[in-house]
Amino acid sequence: MRTIWFISDGITYGFWLYSIALLSSYLFVGIFAILEMRQYMRLRSFTDYSLLASSPYVPGISILAPAYNEAASIVENVRSLLSIHYRNLELIVINDGSKDDSLQRLIGHYQLVRTDHFTEAAIPAKPIRGIYRSRNPVFHKLIVVDKENGGKADALNVGINVSSKPYIVCIDVDCIIEQDALLKMARPFLDSGDERVIASGGVVRIANGCEIRNGRLVKVHLPESFLPRAQTLEYFRAFLLGRMAWSRLNALLLISGAFGAFDKEIVVACGGYNHATVGEDMELVVRMRRYMEERRLPYKVTYIPDPLCWTEAPASYKILGRQRNRWTRGTIETLSMHRKMCFNPRYGRLGLLSFPYWLFFELFAPIVEFLGLAASVVIYLFGGLNLVSFLTLLGFILSFGILFSVLAILMEVLTFNQYKDSRDILRLVLTALLEPFLFHPFIVWSAIRGNIDLLRKKKGWGEMSRQGFTANKAKVYAKS
Amino acid sequence: MFYPQLHISPGMPGQDWLVLAMVMVLGVLAALLSLILYFLLRRRRAERLRIRWADIYGRIIQRTIFHEDAGERDAMPVPVVVARSLGRPQLRQLMIAQLIGAKRAISGTAATNLVQLYRQLALDRDSLHKLASPKWHLQAQGIQELATMEQRDYLTRLYRLTNAQNEVVRREAQGAIVQLYGFDGLRFLDVIDTPLSEWQQIQLLRLLQHAIGTPEENIFRWLRSPNVTVRIFTLRLIAEQHLQQMIPHVTECLLDLSGPVRLQAIRSLGELAATDSVRSLTSAYQAEGLAGRLAILQTLGSIGVQGDLEFLDLQLSATDNRIKLEAARALARSGEEGLQRLDRYPQTNHSPWKEIFQQAKSEWVL
Numbered sequence: 054m055r056t057i058w059f060i061s062d063g064i065t066y067g068f069w070l071y072s073i074a075l076l077s078s079y080l081f082v083g084i085f086a087i088l089e090m091r092q093y094m095r096l097r098s099f100t101d102y103s104l105l106a107s108s109p110y111v112p113g114i115s116i117l118a119p120a121y122n123e124a125a126s127i128v129e130n131v132r133s134l135l136s137i138h139y140r141n142l143e144l145i146v147i148n149d150g151s152k153d154d155s156l157q158r159l160i161g162h163y164q165l166v167r168t169d170h171f172t173e174a175a176i177p178a179k180p181i182r183g184i185y186r187s188r189n190p191v192f193h194k195l196i197v198v199d200k201e202n203g204g205k206a207d208a209l210n211v212g213i214n215v216s217s218k219p220y221i222v223c224i225d226v227d228c229i230i231e232q233d234a235l236l237k238m239a240r241p242f243l244d245s246g247d248e249r250v251i252a253s254g255g256v257v258r259i260a261n262g263c264e265i266r267n268g269r270l271v272k273v274h275l276p277e278s279f280l281p282r283a284q285t286l287e288y289f290r291a292f293l294l295g296r297m298a299w300s301r302l303n304a305l306l307l308i309s310g311a312f313g314a315f316d317k318e319i320v321v322a323c324g325g326y327n328h329a330t331v332g333e334d335m336e337l338v339v340r341m342r343r344y345m346e347e348r349r350l351p352y353k354v355t356y357i358p359d360p361l362c363w364t365e366a367p368a369s370y371k372i373l374g375r376q377r378n379r380w381t382r383g384t385i386e387t388l389s390m391h392r393k394m395c396f397n398p399r400y401g402r403l404g405l406l407s408f409p410y411w412l413f414f415e416l417f418a419p420i421v422e423f424l425g426l427a428a429s430v431v432i433y434l435f436g437g438l439n440l441v442s443f444l445t446l447l448g449f450i451l452s453f454g455i456l457f458s459v460l461a462i463l464m465e466v467l468t469f470n471q472y473k474d475s476r477d478i479l480r481l482v483l484t485a486l487l488e489p490f491l492f493h494p495f496i497v498w499s500a501i502r503g504n505i506d507l508l509r510k511k512k513g514w515g516e517m518s519r520q521g522f523t524a525n526k527a528k529v530y531a532k533s
Numbered sequence: 534m535f536y537p538q539l540h541i542s543p544g545m546p547g548q549d550w551l552v553l554a555m556v557m558v559l560g561v562l563a564a565l566l567s568l569i570l571y572f573l574l575r576r577r578r579a580e581r582l583r584i585r586w587a588d589i590y591g592r593i594i595q596r597t598i599f600h601e602d603a604g605e606r607d608a609m610p611v612p613v614v615v616a617r618s619l620g621r622p623q624l625r626q627l628m629i630a631q632l633i634g635a636k637r638a639i640s641g642t643a644a645t646n647l648v649q650l651y652r653q654l655a656l657d658r659d660s661l662h663k664l665a666s667p668k669w670h671l672q673a674q675g676i677q678e679l680a681t682m683e684q685r686d687y688l689t690r691l692y693r694l695t696n697a698q699n700e701v702v703r704r705e706a707q708g709a710i711v712q713l714y715g716f717d718g719l720r721f722l723d724v725i726d727t728p729l730s731e732w733q734q735i736q737l738l739r740l741l742q743h744a745i746g747t748p749e750e751n752i753f754r755w756l757r758s759p760n761v762t763v764r765i766f767t768l769r770l771i772a773e774q775h776l777q778q779m780i781p782h783v784t785e786c787l788l789d790l791s792g793p794v795r796l797q798a799i800r801s802l803g804e805l806a807a808t809d810s811v812r813s814l815t816s817a818y819q820a821e822g823l824a825g826r827l828a829i830l831q832t833l834g835s836i837g838v839q840g841d842l843e844f845l846d847l848q849l850s851a852t853d854n855r856i857k858l859e860a861a862r863a864l865a866r867s868g869e870e871g872l873q874r875l876d877r878y879p880q881t882n883h884s885p886w887k888e889i890f891q892q893a894k895s896e897w898v899l
Contacts, residue, residue, distance in 0.1 A: 171889045
């Protein structure tokens, strides 16, 4: 009996310590995010980004946009990307062996002709079938690469091999990029000082519900349906709080695959994107940082909180579940590949702070939460649960979660304030109240499914259907 | 977001503590919600005010721009209601922002009129107030305002800030001096011991775009500055200003000890279309690393190497394919003879030369 009590108390205290550490980490994130955001907004208040628009000294940037079965919207998306303001730019669209007529549509619309293009395979990747450029000088920035299907990581690696500029910006072709996005993304690379900026992350915002015309975002609205709205709130927390805080510590481990800029020399030196994981975006950043740390080279990974990239969020539980399942597997794979870094003082803050945070509070959190809930139910059934105390604790945890969401909303209101209609903000607050009951449990369950799928050695992305901004259905990266 | 569920056993902190913690969290939550509401209301009111007055101020600025009566220049016509509105700090800031925006877009008499209006409305006092602020971002903003509105009277105060501890303030002050005094404002390059960032170099080059009277003596001195970034900036300045007479000095920089300086010297020679430097470039080639060699080949391609195609021909047999490609490009760009050399090259039908030559030729055609 004593042993049972000992184990029970051990588990209980373990949960307590874990919870206290987790809540403390949220406090730290909140405080650091506020400090970093204040610094950024102050600098932004008098920065004239148009300075870069006409300068011949801006660094060359290659935009890499992998596309798979995007025929429905590819012409429109490429038009949007070609309208980005930046002087020294090339746009490389990589057709990753699409089964639809994406390539034919691009050839027809942009007057493409197949060209002889020598490509040094600096990073091993699937073969290129052809490289196309436009006969029309208006589209001189556009390069279309047709290659055998190999997945997003492989398509990006081909793009890196073909690119000729010193910096690459990797994006999802279906994203809407603000026209001044590259001017803002280029700034950290120009202002780096002694530390080399090896990567810069951008914010991804939810475009569901927004008015989009000719591939451009015309007006920002909050999504009508609950699921994308809850994701809007979730992205606020992730981008305005989480990444901002880690950026202040120069300990960012993740740059979203939908929009990130990288120093090509370091990417190539690290071997490019990894095919062996579905979390190739996070894995690349971790590998690049590891590369710099192991060589004792001073470096920085920066982050731009301006809303520069807009994407369509999954609008159904089915698709959202697949996405989160994949994110979980990608995180586990990445942390497992680089486990050597965990608590390793050789990697500084990265090994001692950032990596353990991801392991304990991003990866383990859904598992602990799921097990905690299951254990509570079992203990309740055996009559061992003090229901009043349990509900009080649950109330505390829920209100803390809501507090964190409301802080993220306040940050949005005080900074970029994209939702001009006050009712949108109030609806977001309401979403924050409902989210713990209608959204969060599903996210936890999807993460658990991700863990199980990884144990079953499931690979691949899973089919990701999207409505598309032009109301045409598109399927992206439907492998396995 | 994670919501842990815990088993509460008798050994755990008391329920009272939990209730207290929850009340505290709810209290903070209520405060944050109130703040959201407050800022939303404040922003809406500010937006209404802005919409109402931006249009009126716009019209005043427009009238000022087209104001032609020289006799009245000391007193730009400003309606009483507008003058009264400027008693409110947020409206003064709105007027400053609109004046700055308009001033950046125009020059000549119209710009002088705007400067006059700025002084007449005593808006320079607001900018000076910012300059005196302990907050770095306000100081930087104040510096920008005074420089854009050509307030040379405050030179001493601005000059003092070129040594400010805060990097952003220092940079803005240096930019302001350049904006006000053109090349003379670059004096700080003589003493600067911190690096000039790429951003600042771009900023300074733009400010100097329309400046007149290049100080050649200074440029000569800056090319020998112990600060590597000053040497790089000077090389860019020479190219940007098309100072052909400085080509011999730029060519000398091909022997600089710093790699980035040599790289910029190569590029500047390309921008200056310095055909006389071809021999120096080809001589410097062997001592350079990959980046330098590629830059030399690009420069040779852009300025043309009619007399030295043999050099490019030799580079086609380099082990690095990037060198082969740049050499082939330079040959293709040099004209008919270069293209013939590509066709006559012994390995012209073998990989990777075949693909490289085809790309070089097709780029030339496109």
